[in-house]
Amino acid sequence: MKKKLFSLLLLFGVIFTASAQKIPTAEEIAKKNVDELEKRLELSPTQKSVIYNYAFNLAKEQLDIYKKQQTNGYNDEVMSKYYRKQNETNLLIKAVLKPEQVKEYDKVLEERLNGDDAKKKKKKKKGEEEEVVVGIEGLKQAHDMREKGNN
Numbered sequence: 001m002k003k004k005l006f007s008l009l010l011l012f013g014v015i016f017t018a019s020a021q022k023i024p025t026a027e028e029i030a031k032k033n034v035d036e037l038e039k040r041l042e043l044s045p046t047q048k049s050v051i052y053n054y055a056f057n058l059a060k061e062q063l064d065i066y067k068k069q070q071t072n073g074y075n076d077e078v079m080s081k082y083y084r085k086q087n088e089t090n091l092l093i094k095a096v097l098k099p100e101q102v103k104e105y106d107k108v109l110e111e112r113l114n115g116d117d118a119k120k121k122k123k124k125k126k127g128e129e130e131e132v133v134v135g136i137e138g139l140k141q142a143h144d145m146r147e148k149g150n151n
Contacts, residue, residue, distance in 0.1 A: 026059035027059075029055070029062065030052055030055040033055045034048060034051055037108065040104055040108055041104050042101075055089075061082060
C-alpha cells in the first residue's frame with residue numbers, strides 16, 4: 001500500500017513539475033501582449049485584429065529562437081535578426097495607431113525595455129538615479145539579465 005501511495009505521489013509530482021514549466025504558445029504570447037495594449041491604448045477592434053497578427057508572427061519567431069537556443073545555444077546573428085524583426089513589427093504597429101496612441105505605445109516599449117511592470121514599479125530613494133542603456137546594448141543587457149534570471 002505504501003509503495004502504491006508513493007508511486008502515485010511521485011506521478012503527481014512529475015505531472016505538476018512538467019505543467020509548471022510549460023512554455024506558452026505563440027497564441028498565448030500574442031493574446032497577452034495585445035490585451036495589454038488594448039487596455040493601455042484603447043484599441044479599436046480593427047486595430048486589435050491587425051496588431052494581433054503582427055504580435056502572433058513575432059511570437060512565433062521568438063519561440064523558434066527559444067527552441068534553437070535550447071539545442072544550439074546563444075547565437076548573436078540569430079538574435080540580431082530577431083531584434084530587426086521586432087523593430088519592424090513595432091513600426092508596423094505604430095502605422096496602425098493614432099498619434100496619441102503612438103505616444104502611449106512608446107511608453108509601453110520603454111517600460112518593457114527597462115523591465116518595468118506598470119503594476120510593480122519600485123519606489124526609488126530620493127536622489128537615486130538609474131543608469132539607462134539604450135540601443136542594441138540595452139537590448140543585449142536586458143536579454144542577459146533575463147538569461148541570468150532563468151538560470
